[in-house]
Amino acid sequence: MLGAVVAVNLLDAGYAPYRGLFAVNIALVLGLWLVLPWSRGHRGRRLASPAFLVATFALGLTGSAGTHVPLTLLAIANVAFVFGMRMAAAILAGQAALMSAIPLAVGRPMADVLREVGFLVVFAAFVLGMVASVLRARQLAERVRELTVAQERGRMAAEMHDSIGHHLTVIKMGLENAERFRDRRPEAAWDEVRQAKELTAAALADARRWVRALRPLALDGHLGSAALERLADSFSGTGVAVSFDVTGTERLLGPDTELVLYRVLQEGLTNALRHAGARFVRGSLAFEKGKVVLVVADDGKGHGQGRGFGLSSLAERVEALGGTLSSGNAARGFELRAELPA
Template sequence: MHRLMPPGCPGPLAVAFWVGWVLTAVAALLRAPLPVVTEAAVAVLLAVLLASWRWLPWEPTRGWRRALPVVFLLATLAFGLVGPPATSLPLLLAALANLTFSLGRAVAVGVAVVGLLLLLAGVLRFVPEVGAAAVVSELVSFAVLALFAIALADAVIAESARRAEALDLLAQVEELTLASERTRMARDMHDSLGHSLTAVKLSLDLVRRWDDRGEPERARAEVAHATGTVVDALADTRRWVRALHPAALDDGIGPRALAGLADAFRGAGVAIEHHVVGDPGRVPPRAQLVVYRVVQESLANSVRHSRASTVRIDLEIGAETVAVGVADDGVAVVEGDLTLSGGFGLAALADRVRVLGGTFAAGPRSAGGVEVRAVLPLRLDRRPT
């Protein structure tokens, strides 16, 4: 594949090159014999085009590869003079686009103008034979093709720049979202643990006071109270740790993690089945956590709001995305009610899914019940805008 389409080369341009090269080679073989020198020139130019195609740069570069786009374009123009002109047009399209990608629009326009002048000089030699109309037709065709190729490449470059900027903005949004979530969790932990530790300190002060007064029963009661406060504080701490990274995800977001979530809700009288297609090991950690939260919150909504009796969890890992769907057979609540649960509510999860470049949908099913579905990219550095 590397030989057919060099890294960074847009697919349509690779198709244009190979279509042009194959058609040109076939046309050269089938046409009437030409002088030996011309036949040799055609063969050499075809070989040069084929050899240089593999190494063409499709982004600004340095070193010897910097000259390849110009060599490739000159070989294409020369081939248009000695070979079949019509079949070489796709090659010219690829050459001019490559020049724009690697050396920039200004250089591509300048080289195209020089090429147009060279083409004019070469064609003028044959004016008595082909006529002025044919010369004008050749020049206009070249000019239109050059304009189209440069404009096309320039548009692709601009779109790539906008995409890179959008990805940077997404990364900043993700950072801000995580920072905001950490701040909220830190505030809640401070309020919860700070209150518990203060209560324990007051209890220990009372224990010392009761002990000094010779009232061991009261001291023991206060120790028991302090112990209960510490137990509650430890439980809170464990909940915060699980919120950051659930222990169920230690082995990834696979059948074991989904089974653990299902077991947590079986006591509510809901039959939960889960199905996994693909390799869960390919899902990046950040996407694993979001998928886990989507399933967790969807199950909670099915139990609390939909009053479902059965829930189906589907996790599918494809070539480029991971999709998770949770569907139940309960009462179809209105869409706004789906985001009212606390903690990791669906509204917050929808934001987290979109920050990672995914899509999120929640609403009533046509067959009854509610369905929640999220799709995330596996390559988080290539998120769609």
């Protein structure tokens, strides 16, 4: 698009006196394009959006022979992403008014003016329609993310209730029994106290596991394989040896892919600690052609047939990203394997 603007200017001898100014204008447009924000989150760069709009509009004055209009529409679309649809519509209305008033003031035919304004209105409606669709898609994606987080929190709450809640209930009953036995059967009372102490340690270990599980994806600023490695390291104090390695050339992954890989590793480690009775767990992340593969394997006793809620939920999330999740008993222990497009 910008190449067409430059080509028209160079071929039109009538714009020769303005080519120096035109070159500066083109350089400004290119420089601003590199720093343009495309969402409201980049507050430090928001001023680049109106500056880019002015720079593209100025091309019409420095010699673009009208070929700058698509660039100006692109700039208005950027304004809609950064400042909202109302601001973009107001700018379009102002531009249409200028395109009507100035030519008519210098005596241009009404038919030519209406044709140019009509061209602007038609393409502006198309551009703003596309922007509205993208913004709506972003809202839906954010809503899906919120629902996913709510679903996962509900699952975690249920599992915490089943594990820690069960321990606390038994501890309470044991201490009540110890209180009843303390005079008549002191040995039985001490047995209840010892059992309560053991259950307290188990409940504390469960609580620590859930604290690890609730940590965010970015651990101290780490993402990708670094975040997964830190998650694996955080399980090192549980009495189970945990290792993690990466093969292949690492490349940038989408945030949804990173989050799902994080949850797969988290589920594999937690299941190995809670159910498998494993002594060693190995996580392996492999970057292959067109995909990334995460395998979590333990040397425990394996799992029963079928998937629990956690694995079923993970499988749905993996499949939603176009990947596959498989799990089952291996030659020694249990293996969880996730393949995702990369």
